[in-house]
Amino acid sequence: MNVTTPSRKLLRTLQGEAFEQPPIWMMRQAGRHLPEYLELRSRARDFLDFCYSPSLAVEATLQPIRRYGMDGAILFADILLILDAMGRNVRFIKGEGPRVDVADSVEALKVVPMETVISRMSPVYETVSRVRSQLPEETTLIGFAGSPWTVAVYAIEGKGGTTKSTARMKAFSDAEDLDAMLEVLAEATAYYLKQQADAGVDALMLFDSWAEGLPDDVFERIVIKPTKMVVDKVRSLGVTQPIIGFPRGSGVMLPRYAQETGVTAVGLDSATPLDWANEALPQGMPVQGNLDPLLLIAGGDMLTQRVRKIVHAFRDRPHIFNLGHGVTPETPIAHVEQVVKTVREMT
Numbered sequence: 001m002n003v004t005t006p007s008r009k010l011l012r013t014l015q016g017e018a019f020e021q022p023p024i025w026m027m028r029q030a031g032r033h034l035p036e037y038l039e040l041r042s043r044a045r046d047f048l049d050f051c052y053s054p055s056l057a058v059e060a061t062l063q064p065i066r067r068y069g070m071d072g073a074i075l076f077a078d079i080l081l082i083l084d085a086m087g088r089n090v091r092f093i094k095g096e097g098p099r100v101d102v103a104d105s106v107e108a109l110k111v112v113p114m115e116t117v118i119s120r121m122s123p124v125y126e127t128v129s130r131v132r133s134q135l136p137e138e139t140t141l142i143g144f145a146g147s148p149w150t151v152a153v154y155a156i157e158g159k160g161g162t163t164k165s166t167a168r169m170k171a172f173s174d175a176e177d178l179d180a181m182l183e184v185l186a187e188a189t190a191y192y193l194k195q196q197a198d199a200g201v202d203a204l205m206l207f208d209s210w211a212e213g214l215p216d217d218v219f220e221r222i223v224i225k226p227t228k229m230v231v232d233k234v235r236s237l238g239v240t241q242p243i244i245g246f247p248r249g250s251g252v253m254l255p256r257y258a259q260e261t262g263v264t265a266v267g268l269d270s271a272t273p274l275d276w277a278n279e280a281l282p283q284g285m286p287v288q289g290n291l292d293p294l295l296l297i298a299g300g301d302m303l304t305q306r307v308r309k310i311v312h313a314f315r316d317r318p319h320i321f322n323l324g325h326g327v328t329p330e331t332p333i334a335h336v337e338q339v340v341k342t343v344r345e346m347t
């Protein structure tokens with residue numbers, strides 16, 4: 001059903017082509033740095049309602065495309081929807097971030113039958129198909145989910161912004177149960193991504209925001225293995241869309257992640273040295289990311305120079321211009337425009 005349209009530059013990059021002016025999008029490009037988003041957001045009771053209202057979510061997905069002409073649109077949703085669908089009562093408290101009813105055992109993650117979990121998220125699939133029909137032909141639509149480990153961190157800790165020590169401790173003190181939790185999350189995530197693929201996304205992305213600071217054997221077990229499970233399952237369900245993996249903070253484990261998980265492309269955080277990534281990653285594997293969101297706030301000549309440096313560094317491989325993490329609410333619109341212009345004028 002997903003006919004590859006040759007004009008979609010971002011999709012073509014994921015399929016292995018390299019361009020002098022790489023395609024560009026930004027993680028968290030929709031959201032609070034845009035006044036039009038804040039206006040739209042005021043129409044929904046809470047953030048979850050917003051994500052589950054296709055008309056609002058479609059509009060939020062399209063806003064950064066209209067304003068900046070990005071090459072990629074990311075589905076407007078959240079990595080925590082799946083936990084809510086699993087019965088964990090996800091809330092977003094103003095100024096405090098997300099809260100989740102703690103699920104610190106595999107039993108707690110199995111309360112809601114898998115089919116119900118997947119069907120509860122149907123408004124998201126509706127958003128995907130409506131967005132695809134309204135997007136410019138040349139814009140690549142990216143669907144996404146959180147990686148099992150990052151979603152498990154929220155489930156176990158009940159909130160974000162922690163040291164994650166409760167979740168990380170479980171990798172040692174209750175390893176078998178953590179592995180079982182990751183397996184349940186991997187399976188649900190795969191079915192969820194399959195639905196997004198069927199609804200019309202061109203590519204998929206897995207956010208592993210909390211992949212940092214893990215011993216190498218633990219990283220293998222709780223990041224690489226569950227990610228591979230998701231990728232293998234998604235493929236076994238017949239999904240052919242490229243998959244971008246973003247193990248933020250993975251450091252020197254990134255090449256192993258790139259080789260062993262089966263993802264098509266990898267996201268680079270801001271701390272990843274450009275030359276090192278180029279040498280260490282498989283030849284021809286597409287990369288995305290790296291620009292520090294703080295430099296995007298700061299702006300100026302230093303921003304332009306760094307953008308040029310990143311594009312030059314990845315000249316010889318497929319490259320999608322992006323940040324090393326998400327756009328923050330303080331980001332000036334003019335700075336995003338400056339980056340888009342710099343990338344589009346690269347020679």
Ligand code: CP3
Nearest residue numbers: 027028029030031047076077078079097098160207209326
């Ligand atoms: O442009 C886009 O990227 C829109 C879609 C999107 C959102 N969240 C919307 C959102 C995506 C891809 C995400 C991913 C996400 N969500 C991640 C992975 C990326 C990362 O940042 O590491 C994570 C860890 C979450 C969990 C989450 N959602 C947190 C911690 C928060 C609260 C902190 C914050 O930034 O507000 C959210 C809320 C959230 N998700 C908002 C948006 C636009 C803000 C909610 C609001 O409008 O009030």
